[in-house]
Amino acid sequence: MHGETPREWQRYTRSERLARFALYFGIVFACVVSLRTVEIIPEFLYDAPEQVLDLLHRMWPVEWAYYPEGVHDALFETLHIATLGTLLALVMALPLGILAANNLTRSRTLNYLAKLMLVSSRSVNSLVWALLFVAIFGPGALAGTLAIAFRSIGFVGKLFSEALEEARPGPVEALRSAGAPPLSIFLKAYWPQVEPAFWGIALFRWDISVRESAVLGLVGAGGIGMAIDSAMNLFQWERVALMLAVIFAVVVIAEVVVTAIRKRLI
Amino acid sequence: MTAPVTRPPAFVPNWTVRIAWCVLLIYSIYAASLLEITWERFLAGLDHGARFIGRMLPPDTSASKLELLAKGLYESLEIAVIASALGIVLSLPIGLLAARNLMPGWITWPMRMFIALCRSFHQVIIAIVFVKAVGFGALAGILSLTVASIGFVAKLFAEAIEEISLKQVEAVRSTGAPFMSVILYGVLPQVLTRFVGFATYQVDSNLRNSTMVGIVGAGGIGGTMFAAFQRFDYDFLLTILLSIIAVIMVSEMLQNRIKKLFQ
Numbered sequence: 001m002h003g004e005t006p007r008e009w010q011r012y013t014r015s016e017r018l019a020r021f022a023l024y025f026g027i028v029f030a031c032v033v034s035l036r037t038v039e040i041i042p043e044f045l046y047d048a049p050e051q052v053l054d055l056l057h058r059m060w061p062v063e064w065a066y067y068p069e070g071v072h073d074a075l076f077e078t079l080h081i082a083t084l085g086t087l088l089a090l091v092m093a094l095p096l097g098i099l100a101a102n103n104l105t106r107s108r109t110l111n112y113l114a115k116l117m118l119v120s121s122r123s124v125n126s127l128v129w130a131l132l133f134v135a136i137f138g139p140g141a142l143a144g145t146l147a148i149a150f151r152s153i154g155f156v157g158k159l160f161s162e163a164l165e166e167a168r169p170g171p172v173e174a175l176r177s178a179g180a181p182p183l184s185i186f187l188k189a190y191w192p193q194v195e196p197a198f199w200g201i202a203l204f205r206w207d208i209s210v211r212e213s214a215v216l217g218l219v220g221a222g223g224i225g226m227a228i229d230s231a232m233n234l235f236q237w238e239r240v241a242l243m244l245a246v247i248f249a250v251v252v253i254a255e256v257v258v259t260a261i262r263k264r265l266i
Numbered sequence: 267m268t269a270p271v272t273r274p275p276a277f278v279p280n281w282t283v284r285i286a287w288c289v290l291l292i293y294s295i296y297a298a299s300l301l302e303i304t305w306e307r308f309l310a311g312l313d314h315g316a317r318f319i320g321r322m323l324p325p326d327t328s329a330s331k332l333e334l335l336a337k338g339l340y341e342s343l344e345i346a347v348i349a350s351a352l353g354i355v356l357s358l359p360i361g362l363l364a365a366r367n368l369m370p371g372w373i374t375w376p377m378r379m380f381i382a383l384c385r386s387f388h389q390v391i392i393a394i395v396f397v398k399a400v401g402f403g404a405l406a407g408i409l410s411l412t413v414a415s416i417g418f419v420a421k422l423f424a425e426a427i428e429e430i431s432l433k434q435v436e437a438v439r440s441t442g443a444p445f446m447s448v449i450l451y452g453v454l455p456q457v458l459t460r461f462v463g464f465a466t467y468q469v470d471s472n473l474r475n476s477t478m479v480g481i482v483g484a485g486g487i488g489g490t491m492f493a494a495f496q497r498f499d500y501d502f503l504l505t506i507l508l509s510i511i512a513v514i515m516v517s518e519m520l521q522n523r524i525k526k527l528f529q
Contacts, residue, residue: 038341038345038348038408040403040404041401041405044400044401048399051400055399084301120511123511123515125478131491131503135314135500136311137311138311138314140302141301142303142307219481228394232394248386248387251386252382
């Protein structure tokens with residue numbers, strides 16, 4: 001007898017196992033509690049198939065003839081909102097991204113401030129931004145453009161600052177030792193390294209903005225959402241169907257365009 | 267006499283890029299001109315903004331409003347939890363069926379079409395359709411966020427499966443294992459960590475969007491928020507906005523904790 005127990009190999013420590021168990025338990029618990037307390041009216045569920053059939057029936061035939069009259073302008077307004085909003089966000093995210101990158105801006109406070117602004121931009125949904133700008137500038141495309149811009153700043157700025165932080169210091173040191181001023185260092189050492197990433201982020205965000213700008217109109221911020229809202233309030237479902245089809249087409253085209261440009265960029 | 271040394275310039279001007287910048291600039295000016303921004307409108311906007319902020323402060327914290335807020339937030343959480351669970355569970359088989367390296371074309375095609383359809387509409391637009399189909403309330407929100415979850419998780423899951431190494435699949439298959447075992451022991455171990463990553467991202471996104479679908483009547487705090495906005499109840503609006511932001515930040519902190527646990 002040596003009094004020594006053979007050591008047993010275990011994958012996780014006891015506290016790790018406990019934490020994992022707590023997590024699994026928490027997930028199941030949350031699901032069960034939500035399912036038990038959520039307010040679902042069963043009567044609504046029973047006649048759902050009937051309602052869906054009714055909806056499809058009202059949507060058919062799609063009123064294609066309405067496109068030139070009521071959809072075309074709204075659609076292009078949506079595209080302008082998405083594009084201009086994204087461009088505005090790029091312009092504003094560039095300095096914020098530089099301030100948030102800790103290899104370019106050597107001040108902890110400035111990094112922190114810039115990051116705080118980026119986080120607050122991201123944690124407010126674009127619909128909420130739209131509500132705020134509608135209250136300030138009144139209903140219309142201006143509110144939508146600003147909503148898209150302010151929502152996108154956080155997204156673009158965060159990814160851009162991460163790209164900057166990954167830039168190799170070699171070219172920067174070379175230019176600095178040659179006595180280049182800061183602007184030249186940024187333009188000729190950092191920018192060429194992050195440019196593909198920057199345009200990639202911009203395209204990615206534009207794709208998301210096109211989707212989002214289609215709904216901003218529901219709160220009065222211009223674009224095709226406003227047309228959907230008014231058609232829905234009048235129960236003109238054949239027009240709603242037309243608009244949904246148009247949005248679907250635009251989203252698919254936007255994705256194809258983005259993929260094509262990205263292939264050429266990278 | 268030494269021959270003059272000619273070197274190519276270090277930074278060659280790139281005319282295509284310059285022209286692209288000009289086009290972008292001209293487009294911006296054109297699109298901005300469509301917005302009808304005038305100086306008066308800007309000044310009026312500043313005025314409105316000041317009054318708006320003045321009416322927002324201080325946030326409304328009366329007991330009846332807080333009760334309304336708690337009820338709405340709780341419903342949003344319920345919507346997010348159920349929709350995430352449903353969407354993630356459904357994404358597993360759908361993603362598997364859409365992977366082109368495992369399944370024949372006649373299955374992957376319709377599945378990929380279905381995923382594309384789920385992805386192409388914004389959650390709020392899907393919610394509009396579901397509100398008509400199943401009535402106002404949380405169910406419409408749950409269904410629309412489930413559809414959105416499938417669109418995101420199943421797409422990325424299918425792409426992750428298409429990138430796996432087929433050697434392990436081949437090895438498991440050559441032992442004569444049935445189809446389910448091939449999936450369980452050949453495919454899933456290679457993609458499960460990425461699947462968990464997509465799933466946690468989607469939980470976060472569902473949490474954010476569950477506070478919004480209420481705008482079209484699909485349950486949650488969004489309905490309360492939009493009502494407060496339309497009634498010019500701006501001090502209550504501020505309370506709601508601040509609590510939504512707080513919930514999202516807490517969930518982000520929790521997520522970071524959980525990520526550390528699994529590293």
